Amino acid sequence: MRLLIAMMMHETNTFSPVVTDLARFARGHGASGLPPQGAHAVSAFRNTGTATGAFIDLAEEAGADFEIAIAAHAAPSGPVEDDAFETMTRSIVQAVQAGGFDGILLDLHGAMVTRSFEDGEGELLRRIRAVDARTPIGVAYDMHANIYADMVELAQVVAGYQTYPHVDMYETGQRAGRALIRMIRGQARPTQAWGRLPMIPHVMRQSSEDEPNRSLQAMARAMEQEGALCASLFVGFPHADIENAGLSVVVVTDNDMAAAERLRDQLLQQAWAAREQFVYQLEPLEASVARAKQMTGGPIVLLDHYDNAASGGTMDTTRVLAEILRQELEDVAAFAICDPQAVQEAIAAGIGATVTLSVGGKLAMPLMPHPHPPLQLTGRVKTISQGDYRAKGPMSRGSRYAMGHSVVIDTGRVEVALISQHVEPFDVNALLTLGIDPTQKRYVMLKSRVHWRAGLGKLASAVVECAGAGACTSDYNDLQFMKLRRPIYPLDP
Numbered sequence: 436m437r438l439l440i441a442m443m444m445h446e447t448n449t450f451s452p453v454v455t456d457l458a459r460f461a462r463g464h465g466a467s468g469l470p471p472q473g474a475h476a477v478s479a480f481r482n483t484g485t486a487t488g489a490f491i492d493l494a495e496e497a498g499a500d501f502e503i504a505i506a507a508h509a510a511p512s513g514p515v516e517d518d519a520f521e522t523m524t525r526s527i528v529q530a531v532q533a534g535g536f537d538g539i540l541l542d543l544h545g546a547m548v549t550r551s552f553e554d555g556e557g558e559l560l561r562r563i564r565a566v567d568a569r570t571p572i573g574v575a576y577d578m579h580a581n582i583y584a585d586m587v588e589l590a591q592v593v594a595g596y597q598t599y600p601h602v603d604m605y606e607t608g609q610r611a612g613r614a615l616i617r618m619i620r621g622q623a624r625p626t627q628a629w630g631r632l633p634m635i636p637h638v639m640r641q642s643s644e645d646e647p648n649r650s651l652q653a654m655a656r657a658m659e660q661e662g663a664l665c666a667s668l669f670v671g672f673p674h675a676d677i678e679n680a681g682l683s684v685v686v687v688t689d690n691d692m693a694a695a696e697r698l699r700d701q702l703l704q705q706a707w708a709a710r711e712q713f714v715y716q717l718e719p720l721e722a723s724v725a726r727a728k729q730m731t732g733g734p735i736v737l738l739d740h741y742d743n744a745a746s747g748g749t750m751d752t753t754r755v756l757a758e759i760l761r762q763e764l765e766d767v768a769a770f771a772i773c774d775p776q777a778v779q780e781a782i783a784a785g786i787g788a789t790v791t792l793s794v795g796g797k798l799a800m801p802l803m804p805h806p807h808p809p810l811q812l813t814g815r816v817k818t819i820s821q822g823d824y825r826a827k828g829p830m831s832r833g834s835r836y837a838m839g840h841s842v843v844i845d846t847g848r849v850e851v852a853l854i855s856q857h858v859e860p861f862d863v864n865a866l867l868t869l870g871i872d873p874t875q876k877r878y879v880m881l882k883s884r885v886h887w888r889a890g891l892g893k894l895a896s897a898v899v900e901c902a903g904a905g906a907c908t909s910d911y912n913d914l915q916f917m918k919l920r921r922p923i924y925p926l927d928p
Contacts, residue, residue: 436499436619439536440490441527442480443559446511446579447548448674448747450802450914451906453512453857457519460507462856463823463837470507472526480506484832486542486575489608497616499537504530506542510857511747515549524559532566538619539563539572540612545580545595546672553677553918557585564589573615575607578641579672582683587629591618593685595667597652599643600861600889602829614664614687625664628695630703631683634924635673636713639740639900639909642885647709654705658698663688668702674747674907676918682706714925717910720902724758727899733766733877736895740884742905745859749773750882753795753810755903759880760810760849766877770860770869771838771852778853781816781842788816792844794853800906804913807904814846817870822854824868830861830889843869850876861886863894 445455460470464479471479480487480503487506494501505526509515531539547555556576563572573592578599580586587593594611596603617623636648643652651668658666665687671680684702688695727735739755742748750773759767777792784790796809822838839855852869860866860881866873873879873894881887884907902909911926921927 436497436537437535438494438499438501439504439530439539440487440494440501441504442487442506442508442542443523443527444508444542444544445515445547446544446577446672446747447514447546448511448906449514449548449676450674451513451747451749452798452800453747453749455509455512455515455519457522459509459512460519460523463835470505470523472505473503476503476506483834484605484828484830485834486604486608489605490540490542490612493609493612493616502530511745513747515547515555517550520549520555524562527559528562528566531563536570538615539570540615541572541574542608543574543576545576545582545586545669546675548675548677554583554586557583560585560589571615571618573611575611576669577601578670580669581671581675581677581680582629582631582669582685583679587627587685591615591625592665592687593627593667594665595669595685597643597655597667599641599648600830600886602889604831610665623664624690625687626690626692626695627685627687628692628699629683629685630699631679631681632703632707633681633920633922634707634710634713635681636670637715637909638673638746638884639715640713641670642888644888647712651702651706654702658686663698666698666702668706673911674914676916678918678920680919681923710924715909717902718900720755720758723899723901724762724764727878728762728764730897732896734873734879734894735877735897735899736887737878737880738884738898738900739880739882739903740900741903741908742882743859743884743907744773744857744882745886746884746907748882748905748907749798749800750857751795751798752807752904754807755880755901756851757810763848764878765848767849767880768866768871768873768876769849769851769880770866770871771854771882773854773857775839775855778840778842778855781844781853782819782840784816786816786819790814790816790844802915803906803908805904812844812846812851814844814851816842817845817850818843820869822868824864826862827864827890830886836865838865841869843871859883859886860891862890
């Protein structure tokens with residue numbers, strides 16, 4: 436058996452001004468500016484809690500020869516530049532065209548939008564099928580995939596994450612990979628049914644640790660335990676002004692289309708019945724911070740969820756941090772403001788120096804209605820770091836992350852982490868690398884929405900959600916949808 440493996444992952448926020456070029460897909464993987472390929476990719480993703488890590492393990496367990504065409508992953512941001520997309524897809528298509536593979540395993544996100552294509556993954560599959568119409572394809576998608584027809588119909592097996600935070604990336608790779616290998620060996624004949632609903636669940640209500648998604652994902656897992664090859668409910672990614680953003684379902688059975696359609700319909704019906712539970716209620720920022728100030732104990736997590744780098748946020752808005760400083764909360768760690776200029780100024784001053792920096796507010800957000808001015812920050816340079824770490828897990832265990840040059844500024848009340856590259860704090864090592872022990876703080880401000888729960892959730896004594904400013908705003912009235920299909924719940928009656 437011979438298998439081709441490829442990763443091309445990006446969650447696209449079409450409202451984000453953050454540029455998504457090829458270099459963004461290569462961060463953390465050396466100075467070449469290119470995503471890893473071949474042996475370099477195998478080395479980078481072997482023994483990691485990713486779908487690609489699972490594909491490697493499955494290939495070796497099966498005694499199969501395999502190669503990795505490319506392993507490209509970029510933090511969420513704006514639409515993918517055409518030249519980046521063309522370079523990545525060319526690597527994959529050329530490998531497919533060389534031929535000789537019994538199966539193709541793809542680690543994709545499912546919410547990639549490029550300058551030219553609303554469905555980047557669908558376009559990749561169309562190009563693969565243009566040169567190879569027969570080799571079976573298995574795909575692992577993120578739970579936030581926005582599904583288009585070709586993303587399912589041009590593959591034989593589709594599986595999506597069943598947890599948010601995404602602590603089952605590896606397991607999803609196993610689900611997709613095992614089903615495809617069974618097909619290659621003649622032990623299964625996958626049949627797929629998919630469908631979608633006119634609804635966009637709010638990201639802050641999508642956690643699989645909370646209702647209604649907890650019950651929906653449990654329902655999907657039960658279907659697999661009862662015989663379905665894969666059952667996936669995709670909550671979708673709403674910060675994408677594209678036609679098919681929103682909730683969808685894909686069920687794969689063994690040569691039983693009637694069962695696949697029946698199980699698909701059960702999931703869709705249950706999701707629609709629970710639609711009101713997917714609506715998020717906002718609290719004014721001033722009230723949130725004031726409420727946090729009255730709490731006792733710690734650490735108390737303050738979520739700056741409008742500016743989450745893992746939803747395409749610029750990570751340089753300061754509204755929540757400014758309110759924390761204004762209300763004089765004590766013993767706070769803030770992670771993080773992405774501001775390479777301020778980082779360099781602090782590094783130039785050196786450890787122990789007192790600096791006054793203009794922090795954040797440097798990246799314009801023309802599609803967002805609210806101002807996000809820089810913040811004048813005065814404090815002592817406490818830490819200087821290269822900003823590299825490996826994820827402890829459980830999410831993306833073993834994977835490398837690069838914050839770029841990073842510093843911590845201590846104002847006396849607040850320790851503010853400044854970083855040079857976007858990284859969501861879903862792993863405790865992001866903070867520990869900078870000398871911040873969150874267990875020793877009364878408050879920890881995180882630019883995150885749900886993923887923080889993976890590595891830091893058990894540390895929190897309480898959580899306060901803070902409405903700030905940013906391209907992943909939780910107020911959908913801030914988003915001007917022009918291409919999204921309408922009517923759709925809850926935007927329309």
